[in-house]
Amino acid sequence: MVRAPCCEKTGLKKGPWTPEEDQILISYIQQYGHSNWRALPKQAGLLRCGKSCRLRWINYLRPDIKRGNFTREEEDTIIQLHEMLGSRWSAIAARLPGRTDNEIKNVWHTHLKKRLLKQNPGDPKIKRRSIDMSRVDKQLKTEPDAKLVNLSNHTGSESSDGLEYRPISPQQCSSSEISSVITGDYANNNMSSMKLELWDDFPEMDENFWSEVLSSDQSTSASDFPATAEAVQFHIPFSTLENAMEPAAQYACNSSMHDSMEFWYNLFTRAGKSPELSEI
DNA sequence: AACTTCATCAACCGCCTTACT
DNA sequence: GAGTAAGGCGGTTGATGAAGT
Numbered sequence: 001m002v003r004a005p006c007c008e009k010t011g012l013k014k015g016p017w018t019p020e021e022d023q024i025l026i027s028y029i030q031q032y033g034h035s036n037w038r039a040l041p042k043q044a045g046l047l048r049c050g051k052s053c054r055l056r057w058i059n060y061l062r063p064d065i066k067r068g069n070f071t072r073e074e075e076d077t078i079i080q081l082h083e084m085l086g087s088r089w090s091a092i093a094a095r096l097p098g099r100t101d102n103e104i105k106n107v108w109h110t111h112l113k114k115r116l117l118k119q120n121p122g123d124p125k126i127k128r129r130s131i132d133m134s135r136v137d138k139q140l141k142t143e144p145d146a147k148l149v150n151l152s153n154h155t156g157s158e159s160s161d162g163l164e165y166r167p168i169s170p171q172q173c174s175s176s177e178i179s180s181v182i183t184g185d186y187a188n189n190n191m192s193s194m195k196l197e198l199w200d201d202f203p204e205m206d207e208n209f210w211s212e213v214l215s216s217d218q219s220t221s222a223s224d225f226p227a228t229a230e231a232v233q234f235h236i237p238f239s240t241l242e243n244a245m246e247p248a249a250q251y252a253c254n255s256s257m258h259d260s261m262e263f264w265y266n267l268f269t270r271a272g273k274s275p276e277l278s279e280i
Numbered sequence: 281a282a283c284t285t286c287a288t289c290a291a292c293c294g295c296c297t298t299a300c301t
Numbered sequence: 302g303a304g305t306a307a308g309g310c311g312g313t314t315g316a317t318g319a320a321g322t
Contacts, residue, residue, distance in 0.1 A: 016290070016316080038307060054308075055291065090310060101310075106289050 013047045017056055021046060025053055026061055059100045066098025070107055078104055079112055 013021075028044035034057065037050035046053060059065075070078075074096060081092045089101035089108075096104065 014292075036307085050307080051293095051309095052291075058309095059290075087311065102290075105311075110288060 011047065012049050012052075014052070017048075017060075021048070022056070022061055025057060029057060029061075055102075059102045064098055065100065070099075070111075074099070075107070075112060075115070078108060079116065082108065082112075 017025075024044055024046055028040065032043070034040055034054070037054045040046075040050055041048045041053050044053075048056075077096060078092060081095060085091050087105075089105045093099055093101040093104050
């Protein structure tokens, strides 16, 4: 079935908005709100489609928009959040009051990427920080009982995303090689759609959960996590875990071995689970 | 001064998700 | 549960102005 177009294109204006159009949109929304974007342009007397009106309001006309250059602090926050969340611009924007996802996306592509490359020339993680889950999925399907291991820190080998994942059997694991290990029964899960599972009673992993995990990670003292631990394994029974694995895995894989393990430790602790640590 | 290249950013496009019937 | 409409998101485009030749 062919999807209906989002709006009737014929006779509708495209391109930059005029001050007059802006004024009409602002006045209408101030008076009636924007409960129905599709109906709004017709009711307001604008020759635009609803999507265009929505975008104009969200990205430019909203009264709480912060205009002007990004501060160094804001830029650092974006870099941090991008490392943690990837290209989830709306999620990043939610943590930067007054900034829009579009604006942040533009700043990332025009300034921050260059800044990072200057600071870390040749850093493969800047080129691509997201894990290619489809590739991981393929690997795991060929050997469902295998463990997923990031070996790049130790072998020096790099794939397109700068990390190497390969399913290995438990016998192949040695403490000097492993930075993070995720175990589980992948056989019946579709990794590429990120439908994984933790315990049934695992708390909901919303934005607050992750910020708490990450902030507790930064402040974890040696007494919270064994500072001398060099090789531990967290057994994670997967059941339902949507979107959560990606930021966790990204963080873990971009960190040092100890930081990575500390992260998982904090994740478990924050979730009210006793981390199951075992020597490998 | 004329032309080209580069940088910026508003806006669009198409896909996905969610809500509703 | 299926179909549809609308909202939302991320990737991309293209107009514009600045900088370089």
